[in-house]
Amino acid sequence: VSxxxxxxxxxxxxxxxxxxxxxxxLSIAPxxxxxxxxxxxxxxxxxxxxxLLDSVWEYFPADAIHVxxxxxxxxxxxxxIAVRAGRGLFVGPDNGLFGPVLTRQGNLSVESGTLRDxxxxxLVDERYRLSPVSPTFHGRDIFAPAAAHLALGLPLASxxxxxxxxxxxxxxxxxxxxxxxxxxxxxxxxxxxxxxNVPSRAVGGHILLSVRGHCIPGIRDSYQxxxxxxxxxxxxxxxxxxxxxxxxxxxxxxxxxxxxxxNAS
Amino acid sequence: VSxxxxxxxxxxxxxxxxxxxxxxxLSIAPxxxxxxxxxxxxxxxxxxxxxLLDSVWEYFPADAIHVxxxxxxxxxxxxxIAVRAGRGLFVGPDNGLFGPVLTRQGNLSVESGTLRDxxxxxLVDERYRLSPVSPTFHGRDIFAPAAAHLALGLPLASxxxxxxxxxxxxxxxxxxxxxxxxxxxxxxxxxxxxxxNVPSRAVGGHILLSVRGHCIPGIRDSYQxxxxxxxxxxxxxxxxxxxxxxxxxxxxxxxxxxxxxxNAS
Amino acid sequence: VSxxxxxxxxxxxxxxxxxxxxxxxLSIAPxxxxxxxxxxxxxxxxxxxxxLLDSVWEYFPADAIHVxxxxxxxxxxxxxIAVRAGRGLFVGPDNGLFGPVLTRQGNLSVESGTLRDxxxxxLVDERYRLSPVSPTFHGRDIFAPAAAHLALGLPLASxxxxxxxxxxxxxxxxxxxxxxxxxxxxxxxxxxxxxxNVPSRAVGGHILLSVRGHCIPGIRDSYQxxxxxxxxxxxxxxxxxxxxxxxxxxxxxxxxxxxxxxNAS
Numbered sequence: 005v006s007x008x009x010x011x012x013x014x015x016x017x018x019x020x021x022x023x024x025x026x027x028x029x030l031s032i033a034p035x036x037x038x039x040x041x042x043x044x045x046x047x048x049x050x051x052x053x054x055x056l057l058d059s060v061w062e063y064f065p066a067d068a069i070h071v072x073x074x075x076x077x078x079x080x081x082x083x084x085i086a087v088r089a090g091r092g093l094f095v096g097p098d099n100g101l102f103g104p105v106l107t108r109q110g111n112l113s114v115e116s117g118t119l120r121d122x123x124x125x126x127l128v129d130e131r132y133r134l135s136p137v138s139p140t141f142h143g144r145d146i147f148a149p150a151a152a153h154l155a156l157g158l159p160l161a162s163x164x165x166x167x168x169x170x171x172x173x174x175x176x177x178x179x180x181x182x183x184x185x186x187x188x189x190x191x192x193x194x195x196x197x198x199x200x201n202v203p204s205r206a207v208g209g210h211i212l213l214s215v216r217g218h219c220i221p222g223i224r225d226s227y228q229x230x231x232x233x234x235x236x237x238x239x240x241x242x243x244x245x246x247x248x249x250x251x252x253x254x255x256x257x258x259x260x261x262x263x264x265x266x267n268a269s
Numbered sequence: 270v271s272x273x274x275x276x277x278x279x280x281x282x283x284x285x286x287x288x289x290x291x292x293x294x295l296s297i298a299p300x301x302x303x304x305x306x307x308x309x310x311x312x313x314x315x316x317x318x319x320x321l322l323d324s325v326w327e328y329f330p331a332d333a334i335h336v337x338x339x340x341x342x343x344x345x346x347x348x349x350i351a352v353r354a355g356r357g358l359f360v361g362p363d364n365g366l367f368g369p370v371l372t373r374q375g376n377l378s379v380e381s382g383t384l385r386d387x388x389x390x391x392l393v394d395e396r397y398r399l400s401p402v403s404p405t406f407h408g409r410d411i412f413a414p415a416a417a418h419l420a421l422g423l424p425l426a427s428x429x430x431x432x433x434x435x436x437x438x439x440x441x442x443x444x445x446x447x448x449x450x451x452x453x454x455x456x457x458x459x460x461x462x463x464x465x466n467v468p469s470r471a472v473g474g475h476i477l478l479s480v481r482g483h484c485i486p487g488i489r490d491s492y493q494x495x496x497x498x499x500x501x502x503x504x505x506x507x508x509x510x511x512x513x514x515x516x517x518x519x520x521x522x523x524x525x526x527x528x529x530x531x532n533a534s
Numbered sequence: 535v536s537x538x539x540x541x542x543x544x545x546x547x548x549x550x551x552x553x554x555x556x557x558x559x560l561s562i563a564p565x566x567x568x569x570x571x572x573x574x575x576x577x578x579x580x581x582x583x584x585x586l587l588d589s590v591w592e593y594f595p596a597d598a599i600h601v602x603x604x605x606x607x608x609x610x611x612x613x614x615i616a617v618r619a620g621r622g623l624f625v626g627p628d629n630g631l632f633g634p635v636l637t638r639q640g641n642l643s644v645e646s647g648t649l650r651d652x653x654x655x656x657l658v659d660e661r662y663r664l665s666p667v668s669p670t671f672h673g674r675d676i677f678a679p680a681a682a683h684l685a686l687g688l689p690l691a692s693x694x695x696x697x698x699x700x701x702x703x704x705x706x707x708x709x710x711x712x713x714x715x716x717x718x719x720x721x722x723x724x725x726x727x728x729x730x731n732v733p734s735r736a737v738g739g740h741i742l743l744s745v746r747g748h749c750i751p752g753i754r755d756s757y758q759x760x761x762x763x764x765x766x767x768x769x770x771x772x773x774x775x776x777x778x779x780x781x782x783x784x785x786x787x788x789x790x791x792x793x794x795x796x797n798a799s
Contacts, residue, residue: 008295010288016724017282017547020589021768023540023571027593030538030567034595037295038569039303041288047725048778059285063292063409065299076778079756079765139756141768144593194281195312226344226404238286238406248313248341273560275553282547302560304568306553324550328557328674330564459546460577491609491669500609503551503671513578513606 006035007155008068012057013143014045015073021141025071025148028134032152041070048076050100051174052259055191058104059239061092070105071143071151072096079139084127084146085170087111087119088160095127095151097142100173107175117169128164176201176260189215189244189261196250198257199243202265204236213242214264218255220244221268271300272420273333277322278408279310280338286406290338290413293399297417306335313341315365316439317524320456323369324504326357335370336408336416337361344404349392349411350435352376352384353425360392360416362407365438372440382434393429441466441525454480454509454526461515463522464508467530469501478507479529483520485509486533536565537685538598542587543673544575545603551671555603555678558664562682571600578606580630581704582789585721588634589769591622600635601673601681602626609669614657614676615700617641617649618690625657625681627672630703637705647699658694706731706790719745719774719791726780728787729773732795734766743772744794748785750774751798 009029015021022043029036041060045053053074061070075082075097083098090109094102106112111122127133127146132153134145150163176188178201187202198215204223211222213234222234227245229235232254237243242265244251251257274294280286287308294301306325310318318339326335340347340362348363355374359367371377376387392398392411397418399410415428441453443466452467463480469488476487478499487499492510494500497519502508507530509516516522539559545551552573559566571590575583583604591600605612605627613628620639624632636642641652657663657676662683664675680693706718708731717732728745734753741752743764752764757775759765762784767773772795774781781787 006299008292010292018572018574019723020571020586021723023569023590024593024768026569027538027540027590027598030569031593031595034536034567037299039288039291039295041285042282044283056285060288060292063289063296065296068292077756077758080758138768138770139765140773144768193284193286226342228342228345235404238289238403238409240403243405271564273557275557302564304553304556304560306550307548309548321550325553325557328554328561330561333557458549458551459544491607493607493610500669503554503668503674505668508670 006037008037008039008064009151009155010039010041010060010064010068010070011043012041012045012053012070012072013043013074014047014049014053015043017043021143025143028144028148029152032149033155036152036155045074048074050074054101054104054173057101058108061105064092066091067093069093069095069151069154071147072101073143073147074101075099075142078142084142085124085167086127086150086154086160086163087122087124087170089122093154095147095154098171100171102170103173103175107172112170112172114172114175117172119168119170123160124167124170125160126164126167129162132163178202180206183267185265187263187265189257189259189263191259192252192257196252197237197243197245198251199237199239200241200263202242202263204240204242207265208267210268212266212268213244215244215261216256271302273302273304273329274416274420275304275306275325275329275333275335276308277306277310277318277335277337278308278339279312279314279318280308282308286408290408293409293413294417297414298420301417301420310339313339315339315341319366319369319438322366323373326370329357331356332358334358334360334416334419336412337366338408338412339366340364340407343407349407350389350432351392351415351419351425351428352387352389352435354387358419360412360419363436365436367435368438368440372437377435377437379437379440382437384433384435388425389432389435390425391429391432394427397428443467445471448532450530452528452530454522454524454528456524457517457522461517462502462508462510463516464502464504465506465528467507467528469505469507472507472530473532475533477531477533478509480509480526481521536567538567538569538594539681539685540569540571540590540594540598540600541573542571542575542583542600542602543573543604544577544579544583545573547573551673555673558674558678559682562679563685566682566685575604578604580604580606584631584634584703587631588638591635594622596621597623599623599625599681599684601677602631603673603677604631605629605672608672614672615654615697616657616680616684616690616693617652617654617700619652623684625677625684628701630701632700633703633705637702642700642702644702644705647702649698649700653690654697654700655690656694656697659692662693708732710736713797715795717793717795719787719789719793721789722782722787726782727767727773727775728781729767729769730771730793732772732793734770734772737795738797740798742796742798743774745774745791746786
C-alpha cells in the first residue's frame with residue numbers, strides 16, 4: 005500500500021522547510037505519495053489553515069494522512085497530536101487546526117472539545133520522533149516522522165497516550181431564526197470570491213444576502229451570469245462573486261464578516 | 270503503467286483547489302504521477318496558459334495527460350473536452366487553451382478550428398464525473414475525474430460524443446515578407462526575458478530585431494554576452510534579454526508587442 | 535529502486551521551466567520521485583541557493599540526487615558538474631552552489647576548492663544530454679538528463695572526465711577569539727527569523743549576541759518565550775527571532791550582517 009500524506013503549512017515556498025519534511029517522510033516511508041495542499045497559509049494563521057484543511061479531506065481516500073503545521077506555539081506545552089476521524093487521519097499541533105474538520109465529520113463537540121467516535125493520541129514516543137527534537141521545527145522532528153510511520157501502518161496507539169478531547173479552535177457562527185440565516189464569510193479565495201458558511205441546501209433558490217451593507221439577490225447559475233451575484237460555491241455553501249473581478253475588493257469584504265440570508269421564495 | 274498527469278491552472282497556491290483536484294485524481298487512479306506545470310497563470314488568462322502549455326508537451330511522454338483549467342466560462346455552455354494529439358492527451362474547457370499546442374502539432378487548423386488526425390470528445394458521461402457537478406469547479410468535478418480515468422486506460426470514446434472542431438483561441442501573428450519577419454512577443458518570463466514567436470531557424474545569425482522603437486542586433490550566444498541582446502531561447506525562438514536584468518522592464522515590453530526581424534547577413 | 539531527485543532553482547512558479555525539467559526526468563527515468571525544495575530562490579542568487587541546499591541534504595537518503603540550477607553563467611564556459619559527497623549526489627553548474635554542502639560534509643577545502651573523498655565529473659557525454667544543447671536552459675538539456683540517468687544507476691564516471699576541484703563559492707566568516715565568536719546572518723526566512731552560522735554547541739546557555747547595534751541575550755527555549763530573543767534554530771545554529779513578528783524587519787537585519795556572540799556565563 006502506498007499511502008497518501010498531504011501537507012498544509014505556513015512555511016511558504018522560499019525556504020527549505022517543506023522540502024526537509026518531505027525528506028524525513030521519504031527516508032522513513034519511501035513509497036509515500038506526498039501531496040501539497042498549500043504552504044502559503046499566512047504566517048501563524050491557524051484559523052485559515054483549519055478552514056483550508058476542512059475543504060480537502062472529503063476528496064481524499066479515507067486512509068489518507070493529513071499533516072497540518074501552522075504552529076505559533078511550537079516549543080511550548082501545546083500537545084503534538086494525531087486523530088483518526090471518520091475519514092482521514094490528522095497530524096499536527098493541538099491548537100485548533102482540526103476543529104472544523106472534526107466538527108463537520110461529527111467527531112468533535114465544538115463547545116467542549118470532546119471527541120466522539122474518533123481515536124486520538126499525543127505524539128510522545130521517542131522512537132517515532134527525530135532526536136533531538138528542536139524547539140522550533142516540530143514539522144520536521146515530530147509531525148513528519150509520525151506521518152511516515154502512520155503511512156507504514158503503525159497503529160495510532162503506538163505513538164502515545166490516548167486523548168479524549170482536543171482544542172476545538174475558532175468556529176464561525178451559523179444560526180437560523182425563522183426565515184433568516186445568520187452566518188459569516190469564512191474565506192476569501194484567490195479570485196476574490198467571498199466564501200460563506202451558509203449551506204445552499206439550507207436556503208431556497210431565491211434569496212437576499214446582506215453583507216457589509218450590500219444586499220445581493222441570488223442564486224446565480226455561474227460566475228458569468230451577473231456582474232455581482234451569489235452562487236453555490238464548490239463547497240456547497242453560498243459564495244459572493246463578481247464577474248471577471250474580485251468581490252472581496254469591490255465590496256470590501258474580509259474573513260469574519262457577518263452575512264445574513266433571507267429566503268425570498 | 271503509471272501514467273503522468275500534468276496540471277496547469279490559474280488556481281494559485283493559497284487555496285486548496287489544486288490539492289482537491291489531486292485528491293480526486295488519486296482516489297480514482299492511485300498510481301498516477303501528478304506533475305505541476307504552473308498554478309500561477311494570471312486569473313482567467315486563457316492565452317497565457319495556452320502559451321505555457323505549448324512549451325511543455327514535447328518534453329513529456331507521448332501518453333502523458335495534460336490537464337489545463339483556466340476557465341472563466343465555467344458553468345456556462347462552453348464544452349468540457351479531451352483531445353488526443355500526436356503527442357499528449359489534453360483535457361480542459363473548450364475555450365482556446367489547446368489552440369497553440371494542437372496547431373504546432375499539425376492537429377488543428379487555426380482559422381477554422383477543424384481537427385486533423387486528432388481524436389476529440391465532449392466529456393459528458395456521468396460515470397466519469399463527480400456528482401453533482403458544481404457550476405463553479407469543473408476542475409474537480411469533470412476534468413480531474415476524466416484525467417484519472419484516462420490514466421487508468423479508459424478509451425476516449427467512452428467519455429462522450431466525438432468532436433471534429435474545437436475553439437482555436439488567440440494566436441499571435443507570424444509572417445514573412447521578403448527578408449523581413451513580422452512576429453510578436455508571446456510571453457514575458459520570470460527573469461524579464463521577452464520570448465517571441467520567431468523561430469531561430471527562420472533567420473540567419475546576423476539580424477536586427479525591432480520592438481517598441483528599440484533596434485537590437487543579434488544573435489548572441491549567452492545571457493552574459495551583452496548588456497542587451499537577442500538570443501535563441503529554450504523554445505528555439507528569438508528572445509530579448511538584458512544581462513543580469515529584466516528586458517521587459519527596461520524596454521517596457523509586454524505580451525503582444527509586435528516584433529520585426531530583419532536578416533542583416 | 536525508485537531514487538529521489540530534489541530540485542532547487544530560481545525558476546519561479548509562473549513559467550514552465552520546472553515542469554519541463556520534470557518531464558525530461560520522467561521521460562528518461564519514469565520511477566523517479568521528484569521533490570521540490572524551492573524554485574523561489576531570488577533570480578541568480580547563487581549564494582542563497584547554496585545555503586538553502588545545505589539545509590536539506592542531511593534529511594534525505596544518502597543516495598538522493600540533488601539538482602540545483604541557479605545559473606547566471608549558463609551558455610558561458612562554466613562547467614556542468616556532478617559530485618558524489620559523503621551523503622548525496624549533487625548536480626548543477628560549477629559556480630559555487632555546492633560549496634557549503636561539500637564543506638560541511640568535509641568533502642571540500644573552501645580555500646582551494648580541492649575535493650576530498652568525493653567523486654566529481656564534468657557532464658560532457660552527449661549521450662546523456664538533450665540534443666542540441668541550448669545556450670539558455672541547461673536545466674533541461676544537461677542537468678535533468680544527468681539526474682535521470684544517475685537515478686537509473688549509471689556510474690558517475692560515464693558522464694565525463696573526473697574533476698579534482700570545484701568552485702567553492704561564497705562562504706560566511708566564522709571564527710572564535712577567546713570567549714567571543716564572530717559569525718554572520720546567513721539567511722532570513724519567511725517568518726523574518728535571522729538565521730546565523732554560529733553553532734549552538736559552540737556556545738553556552740547564557741550568551742549575549744550583538745548584531746547591527748542590538749544586544750540580545752539568549753538562549754530562549756521557544757519563539758513564544760520573549761518578544762525578542764536568540765534561540766537554537768532548526769539547523770542547530772543561533773537564530774534571532776521576534777515573537778509573532780519579523781526580527782529581520784524590526785531590527786533591519788540582512789544576509790551577511792556580522793554577528794558577535796559572547797559567552798556570558
